Amino acid sequence: MNDLLIIDKYTGEQSRYVQTETWYDNTTPMDDSLCDHIIYIQHEHTYYKRVLNDYITVKMFGAVGDGLTDDSEAIQKAVDFCERTSQKTLFFPPGNYLLNTPIENSRGGVKFIGAGSLLREESWWKVWNSNQQPHSPFSGCSLIIPKNSSGFVFKNTVTDPIFIESIQFLSKEGRVETIETPGTTYAIDFKSEFNGPTWPFIVRDCHFRGFNRAISFKSATAYNVASVQITGCAFSLNDECLYFGFADDDEQRNMSWGFLFENNKCHNNSRVIYGYFAKDLVRIIDNNFEGSIPYSYNSLNTDFYSIDIEIDNAAVQFFGNHFEGMASNAVYISSLRKDINGDYIYKPATTALSNRNKVEIFGNNMDGMYPPTPPNPEQIKFNLTGVQIINKDDILLSVHACEIVENNAVKPNIFLNEEAKKNGTVIKFSDTDGSSYLLNNTLDNYDFKKLPVSPKSMLIDGEQYESKGNGNSSYNHFYGGFTFAFNSVPEYLGATFKIKNRLDVFTANVFFNIFHIEGSNVVSPYVKETMATLFTKGGDSLIVAIVPNKDYFPPTSNRNAFTAGLNFENMSQLNTLVATDVTYFTFSEEDPIIFPYYMKSNLVDKVGTFSQGQTFIDMNNQLNVVTKSGTLGTPNFLSGVTISGTAGNNFITTNMPQKLTTGQYIEIPNTQISYRITGCKNGDTFYLNELLPASLSDVQCVFSPPVISII
Structure with a gap:
């Protein structure tokens, strides 16, 4: 059997070919249709296979990498060959590869490995000042993508894992600027409709610069990718670094089961993460978020979050991240999902407020964020909705419908977010130890009401608790009792209930009866309900319910009042304990600090x-x-x-x-x-x-x- 030695016409390298009678699978007989004239060739009626000392490279298929020649066709041939023959690695040698046409992947499963990308090496810059210029040349691998085009496209037929490493993606003209709609210059465009799903999706040590979307996920159905892992990458001058679009119903964002974003360098982008994650762990760890730029298509919009994610039965770990010099707000995490128009999606079986939705915050540094400068308010650090919060940082939290499981801040740090201010909210504090929190200057009125007790009450740790449940729905109502009256017109009304849950899962919401008095008449009675909160087995909770004053009281009224109570659901076969002391309060401030406000009477009724x-x-x-x-x-x-x-x-x-x-x-x-x-x-x-x-x-x-x- 004679070997052939042939000079590669593209690389100039001497390549060795060995005689073969079968294709790559060692089963299919060779014929002319299987010859790609690069790896498999026919010479004098005999078939040969190229001996690969290392990887298959794009230059074997004719890619030039000079930044001027369109290498799209050559790289597409290389990808098609790898997918067709199940070759698992395609190497991009040093060079600048111009892609006038997107590289389409039909199957996936090919590892794209480049010769290296710039990951913010300061030594590459000549002068460390505002006029810094890069040294040249950069010895690595760059893909250059024209405006309103894409680098890699993963088509709707893709099923196999995706792995991209050490490639620099550069937008040729930078972000496409339009007046009303974003441009469509993408580095990676994932469109798979495989509901297997496609997993994992791994991008490592890459650089993305100047894109409308660096990595885009947009499919007709919501769920088609899992275990997205973005590690060690650099992102600069992008509108969106990682963007999950909306499914065709315009309700659900495209979703990933599991997500890792770790050790990434994100400098001067508009938004870094816009996503929806479910079921598995979401880890955003040890990243640098520095600087921010306006959107290319709406430069006046700064009311957005650098990280904007929705979760469903997922736990988020937000550890060790650094924020500096950002004009936008920092982090938004919610289990209450919104559609493409920003309206909340009603789901009868929603997991909102479930104990499966957790956010753990630890070791983050936000000292470098811009301080408030009038008329611009202070940026929001964390905006959290419908999650359990485990906070170990001394950091401000804006919350709605949350449970505070742990909060290690050394100064007051819980505030209402805009949704809570607009429609009211319930904040559950799981740790109820300690004395009264009413000794602060945020309340303008407060008092407690001792409710009548029944033989279903019991004395525990000096407080009487009423047992609810074990019967029909009429016994699942807890009335807050006596009227709380005051002579001011507050911004917010509030009530706190203390609950011991002993048996199982149930939900409860708080209702307010609001009115004012003219003479001896009750005027304009109004019932306002908050959203429900969920309780799980074991432990104590303080339920702090707050509603805004939506002109319930006339501006001149000085005889205002309200009562509050609890409605329970899923309780017909269960029971739980509600303290017979209820705390009422009002706020006059527009942005009040939220504590677990609670007072107890220390008096016991002999029942x-x-x-x-x-x-x-x-x-x-x-x-x-x-x-x-x-x-x-x-x-x-x-x-x-x-x-x-x-x-x-x-x-x-x-x-x-x-x-x-x-x-x-x-x-x-x-x-x-x-x-x-x-x-x-x-x-x-x-x-x-x-x-x-x-x-x-x-x-x-x-x-x-x-x-x-x-x-």
Whole structure:
């Protein structure tokens, strides 16, 4: 078998070819149709295959790389060959490759590896000042893309992984400037419709400069890519660095399951990330966001965020990022998604406010962001909606419909975002330890109301809690009680409820009854509801509900008032505990600081369940001690309530489950035996701490009272 030595007409290299009878798969017999005249050739009626010492390169297919010759056709041939023969790597030697026509990928799966890109090496610049000029030449790999064209296009048929490394993408004319609509100069344009999806999508150590969109994801369906990883890259002078468009329904943004954006250098761009991520971890870590430029098509618009993402069942880690010299706001993260017009999308089964949507903030530096200069307000650092927040930085947060799980800021840092200011909000604080937060100057009116308690209440840590649930929907309503009156006209009204959740998941929203008084008449009553918030098993929460004053009170009115309450959902078979102390307050400031405002009365009504060893001050300011655990009822509360059970079992059923709750003490008539209810199942079955000695059938239920002495 004789080898051939042939001088490559494009590279000038001597190439060795060996005789072959089969194609790349070692199965298909060779014929003339399989000869590409570069890797496979025919010579004197014999077929030969080129011996590749390293990678297949674009220069083997005729690419010149002088920055003047159009290399589109040659590079397209190289990509087509790699996809056709399942070659996994295509190398771009040093050079400047002009692409007058986009390079289309039909299948994917080819690693594009270049000879290197500039990643902000200061040593490359001659002078470190405003007139700096680059040294030349740059020995690396650059793809030069004309205006309103693209570098790499991944067509709707692409299914296989995408990997691009060490390539510099340069827009030939820079960003296309128009008056109303953005230009269409893209470096990478992903259009796959494969719902497998295509994954992973990896771009590493590349440089993108001067594009309307550096990396664009735009497909007819929302979900078609996963595990997008952008690491070690440089972005400069782009309108959009990473952009997920909208599906054809104009509702959902195109989406990725999982996202990593790490160690990237982002300088003087308009927006860096505009995306939608679901299910998996979203990590934005150790990036440099420095400088910003106006959009090429709307230079007056500065009311946007450098990072603008929506999430669905995803946790975001925002660690170790640096922001400096930016004119735009910094970060927007929301689980409440918006359509292409900016309107919220109503979804009956939305995961908004789910504990699956988390944002963890740690180790970020925003000291370099521009300070406020009138009339320009301070830039928003983090705008968060519908997420659990774990904040370990001393940084300002603008929030709406969020849960504050952890907040390590050393100064007040929670504010309302614009949506919360406009329509009202609920902020849930999970850590309720500590004393009252009312000793600050943000409130112009505040007070607490002690609500009447029922035999379903219980004394816990000096506070009485009312048990809700275990019955029909009418028992899933908690009224805030007495009216809170004041003589000012505030900007916002607020109420705080304290909740202990013991069993399972449920939702609750806060409603306000708002009115003013003229003479002896109640005028202009109005009911305003906030959006619901979600509770999960275990722990304490403070629910801080705030609504704006939308001209509810006349400017001259000095007898204004409101009450507030809770509506529960998904509670018919569950129960939870709501403190009988409710805090009311008002703000006069337009941009108030938000704390977990809460006051408690420290007075206890002698109704409900008490435990041995507890001490408390009753409504007559007398000190009491509990020497025997039990439950105190009220007249007729258990009238008509019957229980049934079988001897040897530790549970009972009842005809009126809404009257019983976990923790109560009951007696079986004529037995003098006291039982404690330890749990509930299916809304009408209650577990006891002891086995029943005998069977019961529709027996009248009574409480087992405690022994309480006045000290």
